[in-house]
Amino acid sequence: MTNQLVIYPLLLQLFLSIFLMFAWRRISWQRVISIVGGFINIAVSIWLFAFIWNEGTHTVQAGNWAAPFGITFVADILSATLVLLTAISGLAVSVFSASSIVAARLKYGYFPIFHFLLLGLNGAFLTGDVFNLYVWFEIIIISSFVLITLGGEKAQLEGAVKYFTLNILASMIFLTAIAVLYGLTGSLNMADLSIKVAAIENRGLVEITGILFLIAFGIKAAVFPLYFWLPDSYHTPPSAVSAIFAGLLTKVGVYALIRFFTLIFVDNTFLQDTILVMAILTLISGGLGALVQNNLRKVFSYLIICHIGFMIIGLGLFTEMAIAGAIFYLIHDIVVKTNLFMVSGLIYRITGTNSIRSLGGLYAQYPMLSLLVAIPLFSLVGIPPLSGFWPKISLITAAFEGENWWVIGAILFASLITLVIIAKVWANVIWKEKLELPERLNFRYYEKLTNEGKMQLVAPIVFLSLVSLYIGFGAEHVQQLSSRVATELMDRQQYIEAVFKSSQTTKP
């Protein structure tokens, strides 16, 4: 039963999407199936996580072809954690979509595509094969193209052109990098590559391959100077779609960076320095970009970029403590960013606009909702004891030990600028006096929704806020988890052994 446990999250999402396609025109069925599927997905992911936590890294060889010849699926503790977080965000967005996405969009296959996207994400987190990772990335981007264009509004299509072009370019660079890597080593299995790349004499060529991977994943993860597609496209689709993009799509790039630069391209100071410089510039430019925006969702888009820097900086410092900090930040960020975009969607439903200048008076109108919104906003800044605070301690301590003063400066600067931005958002959106906005015709305002509709908008925000609070107040557990992930990542031998050991025992 547990032998194939690693691929259950994949199978579940695959069958869920196929099942949803059979209910193509029955939107009310699709809503129920998607939400129930989300709950099952969380159960399966918790099962996988508990299993990996107790038993250690587990692998499945597709078709029982022994590694490195077949495609390997590897669930180590990092993959299991990310699959669990995907399930949590996925469920929240499913519920949020049920009420916030209009029926016209749902009719054209929103839910099946959404679950294909989750399938791609789970696949990317669980695969142990480079080319297979490329295929999962393609599944992710094809689904995301459909989600970003669904509805076909002018701004959406314009955003989609930029999103589409840059993502395809990233895929092509990724493919080029795979070609060069295959030419160098003759292998595609990550564990096998880890051994073979270390043995290559021509280090210059290895560095170039590393840079190609860095650019490919850098575009996906939106690091400086490759992020320009993100703020142009993430605010155009409905906020439920932005929420899942913000929470998980850029993070899959970060995951790939962490996986590749702790397993395959290691002990290379040139690559680490490049990553560090990119991270510092990402922190600064993302923060400054957010400062000047007026659209709430554009502000949050720039904050995504800014905070990607925290994770990449941990990778650039490359000590166990720094990587633990980066992993902690990754866990915190997935939950908070998904939540933030749902909050912006809720605000849009209440007022009919996302322009910070025209917003206001939310506290006078909905005091309880405003207090709820405070949790993700202040978690994002990292006001202790909320969740954003703890990983920064690890990162700054690690930077102190390495005497990287620039890094500490950038981390503090980005934190300060986030604080300024959130204070500005709070003052303008929540506290400022309510402005008279022209009533929009045919717009489904929050107050006109049924109680069920209201609950479907608020419940996922409450759910993710509770998860955020747990990450903040239960920081000890999360710290324990991220330290364990960091220890596993630094010890490549353990990953390699896990992949090759299982292939020996399963040999016929």
Added chain:
Amino acid sequence: MEIVLAIMIGFLYAAGIYMILRRSLVKLILGIIILGNGANLLIFLLGRISKGRPPIIAGDLKVFAEAYADPIPQALILTAIVISFGLQSFAIILIKRVYKVVKTDDLDEMNAIDQDS
């Protein structure tokens, strides 16, 4: 043979990236297609080209006795071709929709998203 392919791949990459940098949407799609073909040929080239040596082990042997053609690059290319075919068809539909809605194929005139709201 290798050198001819290498030059051609370099040319395809250069042409593809140049086309992506143009302002017209149609040229953008052409650039993506050309770049995709370049990447596929690169996999083919880096998988080592060998002629007339099938990857089949002779009946009386256990392992390969001599150099053989590696079948993996071809499997990779096939997968990549199918994926890029899907992406390109989506891209063509997308630019058709964009052209209908925005009424221009000049990327510089697409600035609805830069307005504040």
